[in-house]
Amino acid sequence: MILLVADHNNGKPTKAALELVQAARDLGREGPITALVLGQNLAPVANELAKYVEQVLVADLPQLASYNPELWAAAVTQIAQEGEAHTVLISASRSGREYSARVAVKLDAPLLEDVIRVQDQGGALQGTKYAYLARVTEIYESSAPLTVVSVKPGAYNPAQPESTAGEQYDVELELPTSRTRSTGKVIEKTTRVPLTEADIVITGGRGLGSPEKFSSLIEGLADNLGAGVGATRAVVDAGWRPYGEQVGQTGKTVAPKAYIAIGVSGAVQHLSGMGKSKYIVAVNKDPEAPIFKNADYGIVGDLHQVIPALIDATQK
Amino acid sequence: MNILCVIRQVPDGEAKLRINNSKVDLDGVTVIMDGMDEYGVEQALRLREAGASVEQIIVLAVGPARNEDAIRTALAMGADRAIHVETGEYLDPISLSKIVAQVAQEENASLIFSGGQQSDWDSQALGAATAERLSWPQVTWTNALELSGETLKGKHDIDEGAETFEVELPAVITTQQGLNDPRYPTLPNIMKAKKKELRKDTLEKYGVQARLRHVSSTIQVRERAGKLIDGKDPQAAAAQLLELLRNEAKVIS
Numbered sequence: 044m045i046l047l048v049a050d051h052n053n054g055k056p057t058k059a060a061l062e063l064v065q066a067a068r069d070l071g072r073e074g075p076i077t078a079l080v081l082g083q084n085l086a087p088v089a090n091e092l093a094k095y096v097e098q099v100l101v102a103d104l105p106q107l108a109s110y111n112p113e114l115w116a117a118a119v120t121q122i123a124q125e126g127e128a129h130t131v132l133i134s135a136s137r138s139g140r141e142y143s144a145r146v147a148v149k150l151d152a153p154l155l156e157d158v159i160r161v162q163d164q165g166g167a168l169q170g171t172k173y174a175y176l177a178r179v180t181e182i183y184e185s186s187a188p189l190t191v192v193s194v195k196p197g198a199y200n201p202a203q204p205e206s207t208a209g210e211q212y213d214v215e216l217e218l219p220t221s222r223t224r225s226t227g228k229v230i231e232k233t234t235r236v237p238l239t240e241a242d243i244v245i246t247g248g249r250g251l252g253s254p255e256k257f258s259s260l261i262e263g264l265a266d267n268l269g270a271g272v273g274a275t276r277a278v279v280d281a282g283w284r285p286y287g288e289q290v291g292q293t294g295k296t297v298a299p300k301a302y303i304a305i306g307v308s309g310a311v312q313h314l315s316g317m318g319k320s321k322y323i324v325a326v327n328k329d330p331e332a333p334i335f336k337n338a339d340y341g342i343v344g345d346l347h348q349v350i351p352a353l354i355d356a357t358q359k
Numbered sequence: 360m361n362i363l364c365v366i367r368q369v370p371d372g373e374a375k376l377r378i379n380n381s382k383v384d385l386d387g388v389t390v391i392m393d394g395m396d397e398y399g400v401e402q403a404l405r406l407r408e409a410g411a412s413v414e415q416i417i418v419l420a421v422g423p424a425r426n427e428d429a430i431r432t433a434l435a436m437g438a439d440r441a442i443h444v445e446t447g448e449y450l451d452p453i454s455l456s457k458i459v460a461q462v463a464q465e466e467n468a469s470l471i472f473s474g475g476q477q478s479d480w481d482s483q484a485l486g487a488a489t490a491e492r493l494s495w496p497q498v499t500w501t502n503a504l505e506l507s508g509e510t511l512k513g514k515h516d517i518d519e520g521a522e523t524f525e526v527e528l529p530a531v532i533t534t535q536q537g538l539n540d541p542r543y544p545t546l547p548n549i550m551k552a553k554k555k556e557l558r559k560d561t562l563e564k565y566g567v568q569a570r571l572r573h574v575s576s577t578i579q580v581r582e583r584a585g586k587l588i589d590g591k592d593p594q595a596a597a598a599q600l601l602e603l604l605r606n607e608a609k610v611i612s
Contacts, residue, residue, distance in 0.1 A: 110518070112487065113496065137483075137518045141499050144484035147453050148491040153570035154453045156482050169574060174481045175369075178376055179383055182574035183451070222496040223526045226512075231520040243610065268611060280537055287520055292476060293500070293535050301610040311372035315481075322608045323583060324600065330587070339583050340603050344590015352597035 044074035046123050047096075047132040048115075048139075051080060054087035056095075058240065059134040061201035064095045066194050068202060072130055072163055079122050079214075081115065083108045089211050094204035099211045100126075104218070110138050111221045116145035118216050123150060128189060130168065132161075135193035143193040153185040159198040168192070176292060176315035197239060197298060231287025233272075238288065241271030244299045246290055246317070248275040250306020250327065250346060254283035260350040261305060267357035273297065273317075275307055291316035306346050309334025326350065360528070361415045362403040363468040364438060365459055365489075366396040368422055368429040369479040381575040383479075392429035395474025397436075398534035401541040402504060403472055404437045411506045415439045419462050421455055423447045427557070434552035435544030441555070442466075446562040451571040452480060456488035458565045463493060469529040470511075475500045476535075486533035495529050502537040 045067045049060040060078075067076045075097035080088055085103045092099045102118055119142070123131050131150075133143040135157040147154035155161060155170030159180075162169050167186045172195075174181045238244060245268070247261040257278065265272050274284035276291055290297055292312040302320035307313065309325070309332055317323070318337060325338040326346050335341045342349050370376060371389040378384065392400075400418065407413035418433040418441040420426045430441045444458055463471055473486045483499065490497035502521075504513035509528045514521055516535070544552070586603065590596045604611045 116491065137500065137516065140483040141487045141497075144453065144456075144487035145491040147484070148456065148488050153451065154484055154488075155571070156452070156484055172481065174479065174576070175376055175383060176372060176478050177481065178578065179378075179576050180579045181576045183571040184574050185571055187570065222530075223498060223524055226523045226525055228517070228519070228523075229521045276536060285520070286516060292478070293516075293537075301604065301608065318581075322604075322610055324604070326590070328590075335585070335587065337583055338585065339608065340600055341585075341587045342590040342596045342600055343587055344593060344596055348593040349590050349596055352593040353600070356594070356597045356601055 044077045044126050044128050045070065045072055045130045045132065046077050046079060046119075046126060046128040048119055048134070049078040049080045049088070049092055050134055050136065051082065051088040056088055056092050058201050059136065059196040060092075061095065062196065062199040063132045063134055063194055064202035065199040066161060067132055069199070070130065070161060070163055074129070077126060079119065081107045081118055093209040093211055095202055095209070097209045099209055100214045101211060102214050102216055104216065106218050111223070112138070112142045112145060113221045113223070114218050115142040116149060117219050119146045120149040121216055122214060123189070131189070131191045133191065133193045135195045139193050143191055147191040150189055150191065152189045152191050153187050155183060155185060155190060155192045157193055157195050159195050161192050161194065176311050177318050178315070195296070231285045233287065235265065236269065236271050238271040238273055238290070238295055239297055242299055243268050243270035243301045243303065244273050244290070244297050244317070244320070245270045245303045245305065246273035246275065246307060247278060247305050248307035249277045249281070256347070257283050260346070260354070263354045264350060264357065267354060270303070271299070275313055304334050305350060307334055308332045309337060360413060360470065361417060361466055361468045362406070362413055362470045362472065363459070363463050363466060364396070364400045364403055364416060364418050364433065365471065365473040365485065366400065366418055366420050366429055366433055367393045367474070367477050367479065368420065368426045369393045369477065372478070376578060378576055378578055382573070383576050390425065390428070392432050393474050393478055395476060395478065395535060397541040398536070398538045399472025399474060399532070400433045400436050400438060401539045402534060405539060406506050409505070417442065417466050417468065419459065420444070421446065421450065421458055430557060431552050432544060434555045434557070435549040436542055437548065439555065441557045442560060443557060444560045444562060444565065448562060448569065449573050450567065450569050452477070452482045452484040453488050454567050454569050456485055456492055457567045459485070459489045460492035461565055463489070471531045473531065473533050474535075475533040483533070486531050490531040493529070493531070495531055496526050497531040497533070498524055498526055499533040500535050501532050502535055504532065504538065
């Protein structure tokens with residue numbers, strides 16, 4: 044079987060979970076497509092997932108109420124072994140990339156990590172991924188009987204529901220005790236369109252000068268264009284913006300229809316998080332800024348004059 | 360305790376990459392210690408300087424002969440000695456974790472540092488895979504860390520934001536920007552590093568083979584239109600940009 048781990052939020056499968064379903068369907072390998080859902084109070088998410096896959100395995104346990112790498116790895120491994128899975132699909136979120144590595148070791152299986160495409164080539168699995176800070180695209184192949192694959196969010200379109208409902212089963216698990224204690228979480232909340240789902244992303248850099256200017260200019264323009272708001276690492280490190288808005292190697296990877304970088308110089312670490320956007324727009328006063336080499340459109344000028352003009356023009 | 364710092368040598372971020380025989384060819388390319396790994400070496404030194412009973416800080420690199428440059432940099436920063444498993448073969452991160460785990464056991468390490476994401480593979484798997492092989496906990500994407508007794512406390516990034524944590528040694532920690540500001544090796548320390556022990560091992564000793572076959576590498580250069588507008592007249596520049604976004608790119612209505 045193809046086993047996929049379906050992430051969920053507020054009683055619904057996430058977009059990334061439905062993307063995994065599509066990846067599994069496109070793969071067309073033999074056996075039922077089986078979704079494993081881990082957590083607590085899972086009836087609504089299991090009912091929803093049953094519209095998409097042939098089997099839903101439900102692990103409804105208090106220990107699984109929140110993500111933990113050791114527990115997640117143990118749970119997925121047990122189910123993959125019992126179900127004799129040949130392919131395990133995990134979303135390549137920060138947590139997914141962490142526990143998928145543990146699952147691969149536990150199952151003594153190869154890991155195709157953070158793929159944008161996975162295909163069956165005469166029984167072997169080929170995964171396409173970015174490398175060298177997303178400057179190179181590489182293909183790797185696994186000929187093992189079982190392969191773990193993590194799939195980059197946004198690489199596949201979310202699947203559509205099917206006409207027949209899948210079967211649901213409760214599963215029993217033997218879980219270890221985690222040795223890491225979480226002592227507090229800071230959850231990023233935004234009322235805007237989520238960064239990874241936005242058609243337009245407007246990102247501000249240190250060139251804005253202050254958090255106040257960031258709010259008035261970047262958010263002002265984002266409001267007018269219905270865009271998501273992003274920030275560079277330097278801006279997040281300076282405490283102007285929350286981590287959840289960070290775009291780049293150590294933050295989120297985005298590929299919107301239009302990426303508008305304002306006061307951003309364009310270090311490779313930043314480019315690796317947004318370089319796959321359809322159109323890239325830059326506003327910067329330095330004509331030599333590296334971002335211009337990667338931009339479709341750019342304004343060489345003072346952002347403190349240009350952005351108010353853009354805000355004005357988009358209001359009309 | 361002993362700390363093991365795993366390092367990789369990668370192309371400088373600004374280096375121009377080219378493909379030869381379907382592989383990235385690093386001949387003549389400036390290569391450096393991966394910046395993410397540098398935070399790990401620095402953190403090991405800082406734990407010792409903060410008074411933790413660190414006996415040895417050992418650096419491990421797996422890769423071709425030229426990796427010696429990155430190893431010497433780590434030694435010049437202050438690591439005590441190094442192990443270089445010299446190989447030109449491609450090893451995927453899951454396979455490499457087997458070597459790291461074996462070395463950690465042989466060297467009696469109770470803390471392993473590795474970069475949050477290797478900038479050649481764009482992989483985040485090495486730290487967690489090593490932890491699993493050793494049956495240790497791991498904390499990834501750490502950006503604050505302190506050690507009191509056998510307990511590591513710190514902060515790290517998670518899917519939804521950030522989290523503070525506590526974990527008992529032994530553990531694997533993956534590092535990232537923000538954790539510290541790595542020191543530059545001074546000339547006297549660079550000279551000293553030349554005398555530090557650098558043990559060479561072969562891949563055969565560890566019985567490890569790649570589990571993935573590399574098929575191809577392609578440089579994806581997306582042609583960008585590169586249309587630059589002079590912003591001296593901000594209103595005119597704004598109008599021209601919106602015209603391009605509306606009628607050429609068709610991304611706004």
